[in-house]
Amino acid sequence: MSGPLRVLGIESSCDETGIALVELPEGVGGAAPPRLLAQALHSQIDMHQAYGGVVPELASRDHIRRVVPLLRETLSGAGLGLDAVDVVAYTQGPGLAGALLVGTGMACALGMALDRPVLGVHHLEGHLLSPFLSVDPPQFPFVALLVSGGHTQLMRVDGVGHYTMLGETIDDAAGEAFDKTAKMLGLGYPGGPALAKLAEQGDDAAFKLPRPLMRGDLLDFSFAGLKTAVWTQLNKLDPAAEDAAQARADLAASTQAAIVDVLVAKSLLALKQTGLKRMVVAGGVGANRRLRAQLDAQCRRRGVRVHYPELHLCTDNGAMIALAGAMRLQSGRAQASREYAFDVRPRWDLSTV
Structure with missing residues (x-):
């Protein structure tokens, strides 16, 4: 295809509805x-805050309400109409089956209507490639740390x-x-940002909390034991004590430190093992x-460049889905299809993509 190629991305795997339009300025080639x-x-x-977590049925219904208005908002923001869309990319998995069906059904209906x-x-491939939309995009090859909910x-x-x-992760x-510790501390949903703020x-x-699986050269993760240790420490606290609020903040900080220490140590080990x-x-x-x-501090000492997506692209969003679709087309790793019969893949191993 000559000229620019515009890929519309639809994300609906969990509790965010995202639509975005990405352009390949020089087309697929x-x-x-x-x-x-x-x-x-x-x-x-x-x-979902009222329920302390995502309720799948409510999530699916809300995606249905939001997807068309968000599509109109995106096209308006780009100053383009539906006829400017060349390919419709959508999150096929992994995620909540009902939520995935909303975005997938919308994408295939749009594709059929527009020909x-x-x-x-793959949802995680979207996250993986999202830093390519940042002001400091990476270059292949690299080690990737994917850390989502x-x-x-x-x-x-x-x-x-x-x-x-x-x-x-093995559990x-x-x-x-982050989320389960936040719930134990009564911080509500979503737990990660609330825990980090209290920390x-x-x-x-x-x-003193455990850093699981830190011995040897194993790159797998396990955080179930840490969760149990936090619960044990929390049960020792006296909620009526004068320093109860400070103790909760200390426990949040100690939990965050344990999680981050493991993530950093495993990342450095992966860099060492790959030589990247x-x-x-x-x-x-x-x-x-x-x-x-x-x-950043540890990698700087080792001469390693670290790349992140922009903060607004860290959460689930349509931009990362449109981007992943565009990059797959550009690299020749995928071909878009006019086969509009669809299914979703709630469980989908990224290494098989």
């Missing part, structure tokens, strides 16, 4: 980087679609450890300030 023309995002945080091809995208993975990335799993992911007031050395000098950190937990500060 060109080498110019994709650029974000416009995006719109709606978060369901306020709706445009569609392309299913339900996933903690280390991967070697040699190119689009060339992913080698180095290590992953609770880092995001789950700013605490002493991160006040409680470039790293990408992506996913919601990648926005954590302590993680960024420690990883």
Whole structure:
């Protein structure tokens, strides 16, 4: 295809509805980087807060309400109409089945109505490639630390679609450890940002908490034991004590420190084992300030470049889905299809993509 190629991205895997339009300035055969023309995002945080977590049925219904208005907002922001869309990319998995069906159904309906091809995208590949939309995009190859709500993975990335799993969580992911600890402390939903905010007031050395699987050369993660240790310490606290509030802040800080220490140590080990000098950190937990500060400091000493997506692209969003679709097309790793019969993949291993 000559001229620019515009890819519309639709994200609906969990509790954010995202629409975005990304352009390949030189089309599929060109080498110019994709650029974000416009995006719109709606978060369901306020709706789910009352329940302390995501309610799948409510999430699906809200995606249905939001997807068309967000599509109109995105096209308006880009100053373009539906006829300007060349390919519709959508999150096919992993995620909540009902939520995925909303975005997938919308994408395939749009594709059929416009006579445009569609392309299913892996949600985590979207996170993985999202730093390519930043002001400081990475270059292949690199080590990637994917840290989102339900996933903690280390991967070697040699190119689009060339992913080698180095290590992953064997029970609770880092995001789950943040969220579950926050829930124990009564911080509500979403837990990660709330825990990080409380941790700013605490002493991160006040409680001695475990750093699981830190011995040897293993790159897998385990945070279930840390969660149990936090629960044990919390039960020892006296809620009526004069320093109860400070103790809770100290426990939050100590928990955050334990999680970050593990993530940083495993990342450095992965860099050492691969011999690579470039790293990408992506996913919601990648926005954590302590993680960024420690990883930046440690990598700087080792001559390693670290790349992050912009903060507004750390959460689930349509831009990362449009980008992943565009980069797959540009690299020849995928072809969009006019086959509009669809299914979703709630469980989908990124290493198989």
